[in-house]
Amino acid sequence: MKDMARILSVVIALLLFTSLHAAEYKFSGGALTLMRNDYSVERSFNYNTRIQKKTTKENFSTVDWYWMDADAKVTSDLSFSFRLCNMTASKLNSLNLNETQQDVEWLSFQYGYIQCLEKNRTYRLGLVPVDRNAEPLEVHFTPQKTSWTSFWNSTLGSVRGGAIHWKQINKCASNEVQPAFNIDASFVVSVNNDGAGTTVIQQALTSEVRIEDRDSLDFIVSFPMTRKQLSLTPVLALRTKEDGARPDDGKGDTRFSYGLTGQKKYSSKLTVPFGIGFTSFDNDRTRFVKGHARQDNESMYVRISPNYAVGKGRLVCELKYSTFEDHSKAATVTHKYPSVDVKYISRFKEKLVTLAPRVRFFGEYYKDPNTNVKYSKIRFCPEVVFFLSF
Numbered sequence: 252m253k254d255m256a257r258i259l260s261v262v263i264a265l266l267l268f269t270s271l272h273a274a275e276y277k278f279s280g281g282a283l284t285l286m287r288n289d290y291s292v293e294r295s296f297n298y299n300t301r302i303q304k305k306t307t308k309e310n311f312s313t314v315d316w317y318w319m320d321a322d323a324k325v326t327s328d329l330s331f332s333f334r335l336c337n338m339t340a341s342k343l344n345s346l347n348l349n350e351t352q353q354d355v356e357w358l359s360f361q362y363g364y365i366q367c368l369e370k371n372r373t374y375r376l377g378l379v380p381v382d383r384n385a386e387p388l389e390v391h392f393t394p395q396k397t398s399w400t401s402f403w404n405s406t407l408g409s410v411r412g413g414a415i416h417w418k419q420i421n422k423c424a425s426n427e428v429q430p431a432f433n434i435d436a437s438f439v440v441s442v443n444n445d446g447a448g449t450t451v452i453q454q455a456l457t458s459e460v461r462i463e464d465r466d467s468l469d470f471i472v473s474f475p476m477t478r479k480q481l482s483l484t485p486v487l488a489l490r491t492k493e494d495g496a497r498p499d500d501g502k503g504d505t506r507f508s509y510g511l512t513g514q515k516k517y518s519s520k521l522t523v524p525f526g527i528g529f530t531s532f533d534n535d536r537t538r539f540v541k542g543h544a545r546q547d548n549e550s551m552y553v554r555i556s557p558n559y560a561v562g563k564g565r566l567v568c569e570l571k572y573s574t575f576e577d578h579s580k581a582a583t584v585t586h587k588y589p590s591v592d593v594k595y596i597s598r599f600k601e602k603l604v605t606l607a608p609r610v611r612f613f614g615e616y617y618k619d620p621n622t623n624v625k626y627s628k629i630r631f632c633p634e635v636v637f638f639l640s641f
Contacts, residue, residue: 280319281640287312291630298623316638318361333363333378362409373416381439381471383408386526387486387510388471390552394506394530395575395586410469412441432476432483439471443490467492480516485509492534506532510552520560528552533578547578564597582620589614594636607636 293306318336325331335358364377383389388408417436473486490506510528517523534546556569571590576583594609615628 275324277322278319279641280317281638282317283315283636283638285314285316285634285636287314287632287634289630289632291628293626293628295624295626298625328368329366331363331365334361335359336361371418373414373418375414375416376412378409378411379414379439379441380409381414385484385486385510385512386528386552386554387488387508387512387530388528390510390528390530390550390573391469391488391490391506391508394532394548394550410439410441410443410471412439412469414439432478435475437471437473437475439469441469441471443467443469481513483511483513485511486528488530490532504532504534506530521557523555523557525555526553545579549576549578550574561595562597563599564595566593566595568593580621584617584619584621586615586617603640605636605638605640609634609636 289308289310289312291308293308294304296303316337318334320332320334322332323330337358360378362378362380364375364379367374381388383392392408415438419433419435468491470489470491471486472488473484475484476482486509488506488508490508492504508528508530510526512524512526514522514524529549529551531549532546533548550573552571552573554569554571556567558565558567560566569590569592571588571592573588573590575586575588577586591612592609593611594607596605596607598605611630611632611634613628613630613632616626618625
């Protein structure tokens with residue numbers, strides 16, 4: 252209730268402020284209902300004991316989301332925007348197969364930021380929206396089981412921090428010479444609350460060691476490029492975490508992620524989005540902080556998602572594949588995650604009503620040489636998604 256009161260007080264204060272100064276308001280929103288039947292089969296085989304196990308599960312569930320977007324223009328250069336939704340903004344804000352209805356908050360900010368325009372630059376500060384569905388960022392924020400993450404229209408990733416966007420940084424002074432691509436640039440810095448935010452003091456016979464489990468910082472740089480029917484966006488992301496036990500020695504750990512997303516439009520009916528992302532992390536310098544396990548991993552994520560206009564809707568076939576290599580053990584364990592997502596999205600009533608039958612297939616496979624166990628998991632999920640928007 253305290254968090255809810257805090258949220259409502261901020262909203263009321265912003266509305267009162269803009270009611271005196273704002274020249275324009277815009278409101279939009281919607282509600283979504285998803286019904287799915289999750290059928291899974293797990294198999295494992297231990298080569299040492301020759302024991303084989305098989306587990307079959309089936310579960311029917313529904314998820315309900317609702318959201319409201321508000322934009323208030325204070326001046327021609329200053330505005331603020333926010334979204335209230337029953338998805339918590341501190342999470343990935345995605346529909347994951349493992350997510351249950353209990354994980355959904357009653358009401359929370361999914362994003363909320365102040366925006367300032369200056370010539371060809373845009374500044375944002377607050378809970379800033381980012382496209383975490385882009386492969387380089389999805390693999391950065393969820394390095395394991397990234398192909399199980401499935402975004403939908405009601406969800407949007409966000410980070411706590413600030414962003415700067417430069418429009419057409421390669422614009423030529425002469426109109427006679429045109430660049431091959433129109434290139435923008437974007438920079439985001441945010442606080443990632445992976446630390447406990449606590450301080451632990453360890454006392455020994457000779458000295459006292461102060462351990463601070465601090466939050467880390469994310470730096471995201473991207474360069475959106477367009478040329479006719481082709482768009483490309485190279486992305487680089489860094490997560491830095493300083494050595495909490497010795498905060499002044501200049502040491503720390505860094506997650507390094509990079510990749511590319513894009514889209515090619517072949518005709519008014521056929522469009523092919525695609526993307527690839529890589530990430531690596533090793534917490535050898537900070538893992539001794541209390542509660543932190545050893546981490547040394549690399550991930551790869553790739554996607555191609557052709558969609559074609561059929562009748563009054565679009566048929567989308569999304570193919571994903573990701574790997575997660577765990578080097579923290581004596582022998583490396585490689586997890587493989589294939590995914591197929593087929594859906595038909597149709598809109599009615601001037602696009603206010605959307606209906607989307609959907610079928611998803613997921614797999615997980617690995618062989619652990621440390622335990623000599625082979626594991627596989629297959630999940631099959633037919634779904635129906637229905638939502639209203641305004």
